[in-house]
Amino acid sequence: MDVIKRAGGAGQITWVNLQNADGTAGEFVGPLKSAGIGVGQIVGGLQVGEGMQPYVTQEFATLVKQYPGFGGGWLWNLEAFGTANTASYAAALSKGLAGG
Secondary structure (H helix, E strand, O other): OHHHHHOOOHHHOOOEEEOOHHHHHHHHHHHHHHOOOOHHHEEEEEEOOOOOHHHHHHHHHHHHHHOOOOOEEEEEOHHHHOHHHHHHHHHHHHHHHOOO
């Protein structure tokens, strides 16, 4: 976590975006915590495609169960699920962060 030290320490970091959080959170939560970054400062990202709202809810529900207080979430590949579906993806993410 040398990059945290180079940034001036954990107090200088508001949040950490964790890409592919569904498969990588377990590798990063402990080391980040050791470096002074709490689980509430970790914001997980998922790469999604069309029709994956149930997956989004399930994966974020799993993250908040494994790591209570998980900081939030984000999705990418908007072109894959389209702007017309943005609201349903936002609702799926919100539902997952609330525990499913």
